[in-house]
Structure formats: C-alpha cells, structure tokens
Amino acid sequence: MRCIAVCLLLATLPTILSANGPVIDYGPRPAYLIDKLPDGALKSKLQSCAGQTPAKSDFSISHRGAPLLFPEHTVESNVAAARMGAGILECDVTFTKDLELVCRHAQNDLHTTTDILVSDLAGTCMTPFTPADGDTPAAAECRTSDLTLAEFQTLTPKMDSADKTATTAEAYQGGVADWRTNLYSDDAHLMTHTESIALFKNLGAKFTPELKSPAVKMPFNGFSQADFAQKLIDEYKAAGIPASDVWAQSFNLEDVLYWIGNEPEFGEQAVYLVDHYRIGGFDPQNSDSWPLPLASYAQQGVQFIAPPLWILLTTENGQMVPSEWAKHARAAGLNIITWTLERSGPLASGGGWYFQTVSDVITHDGAVFEVLDVLAQDVGVVGVFSDWPATTTYYANCMGL
Structure with missing residues (x-):
C-alpha cells in the first residue's frame, strides 16, 4: 500500500514526542467547564486537581480524533487527541474501490468531509452536486467505494459540514457549525487504516477501529462482509499489535460474533455498538421495549457494549441517575x-x-462534568468517547481512573 504524505509526517513525530509519547496538556477547556459548575462537592474535587500533572488515560477515548476543532479522521486530529491524553484513538474503517481500508466515518461521506465536489474527482460521485432550489436543499453523495486508494489519497479533508442552501459546489463546502472552526483545517491529511495504526502506535496510544456498515451491497467485487471484518484484524496482526491493545467495534452484531468465533483474542475486546435507539418505541426504562435481554449478549460471548450516553441515564427528583438499561x-x-x-x-x-x-x-456547559461523574461513579462505564478528549482526561486523572 502506498504511503505518501502521512509517512513523511510519521517521520517527524519524534520531534513532537517525549520518551513516553506526546506531552499531555489539558488546555483551557476543562478549567472553563469547571468554572461553570455550581458550587458543591464535584466542583471542589475537580478544582483540587488543578495542579495535577496531566497523564494519558484509557478511560479517555477520542472520537474520530478531536473533531470539535480539527477535521475528523486526520493525522492532525489524532495528534491533537493524543496530546490531550486520549489513551485510545479511533479509526472508523471503510473501503475503497480497490478494497483498501481507509479511515472515514461513513463510506458515503466524502461530499461533507473532503473537497471532492470541487476537485477533479467530482465526476465519480454517485449523486453529483445538486443546487438548492426553493424548499429543496442542496444535495450530493460521494463514496470511497467509487475511488481507488490512489484517488482517495489526492483528496483534501475539511471540517464535516455542508451548506444545504448552496447553489454552487464551492458554497456547499461551508455550513460549519458556529461552535466549531476552520482554524485547524489547513493542510490536514487523510489516513488509510494501516497509516492510522502506525500513527497511533507512534503516539503511544491503543486502538479502537470501527467496522462501518457499507453503503454498497455486499459482497462488493467479491469482497464479503466476513472478508471486510477479517481484513481489519489482519492489518493489526501484520503490524504486530497485540490483541489486548485493540477494541474492534461494530454496530453489526454479526461482525462482533465473527471476531469472537474466528479471532478469539481480538474477540475478547470486541465492542458491540448498540443501536437499540433505532427501534420504534425503544425506552431505556422499559425492558419490554428492548430487542433482547442484555444478558443474551454476554451469553453469546460479547464482553463490551457501547450505547449512546443518553441510554445510560435518566432523572429522579431532579438528579441524573443510571437508567434501567x-x-x-x-x-x-x-x-x-x-x-x-x-x-x-x-x-x-x-x-x-x-x-x-x-x-x-x-x-x-459544566454539565459535561456532571454527566461524566454519573457515568463513571454510578453507571460504572470503563471508557467515554469524546470529540475533545482533554475534558475526559482531566476527569479521569482527577478521579484516579
């Protein structure tokens, strides 16, 4: 597999790393959020940790790098996350036309996460850019599966966004949320899955790749879902990464069961990303609305489960508490x-x-810490994904997680 700009960047990493990985720095955001908390035990505890030495924590998991401010799934986004102490970094994994694995949140998100619509590859898009017209929003759909790896590597990443009112492809590149920024988007670099493994290893981090649901019908050019799941694991094995450092994820339970059955060392930490919320009538307080008893997943060998945070929480008497789920x-x-x-x-x-x-x-905004506290102390979660890992790292360091 070709390695161009990313390999050059990897070669520079020793200049930004200490002997044990990047120097960890919380930045100003955790203190800003603590200031927003009401007076009480949690605020006092967090304030008491202001002088602590920042340290990497596996409780702090980066979600696509640090996409609050950096374009997701880029080298720069993940370096930022590692510098904020995320002990585990994520590559969402999909595949190209020539069946190479790359880091993208979805197989069909190139129109919002790269410059493809204003590049020479715009003609490869499954749905070309269509301008907004009256009440009809602008639209497009561009897939990695319509590009070779070499073509994918020519794209420039950008902050995930789209201006649905746009009448030109250039204007469609906008639409960035006003609480995000383009300040760190210049000269960012996309990654293949193997490049992400090399980068994360150099950063001293562990790995949580997510096998993304294909937008194309499988098998694709003879490439089956099982082939896809196996290729992901094979790239860690080829890089000499121990299974104990990898938490492979999927929303597809069959992928998780495949890893448990065919790659049992990796299957021990395979993560089932729960999508119960997609079921009509689902209620985390009512077990009758759940597709299966949660014990049934453990009975099938699943040891890690990952729902969105709202499924884990409810309120009683004006306080956050664990949900029945x-x-x-x-x-x-x-x-x-x-x-x-x-x-x-x-x-x-x-x-x-x-x-x-x-x-x-x-x-x-200080409620971020209130949520973290209930998740950690009352629900008992073992890790939290974040778009800005410094906040979670600060909490984990302060609480000894």
Missing part, C-alpha cells in the same frame, strides 16, 4: 463504553440528542 447491562457483567461527549455544542438548551433523557437538568 444501564443497571441491566451491569448486572449482565457487560463492560460499558459510551459516546459521545463534547459533540453537542453549548449545553444551555438541554444538549440535544446525546442528552435527551436528562435534558431537563442540562442547563450549562
């Missing part, structure tokens, strides 16, 4: 990871989708 998961002996903090922008209005079961008590 969370209690059942713990009772089943499942290790719980959750997602995603720092993805919702300012929290004064309830926090949106990720906080929907506790929105009535989410009234200020």
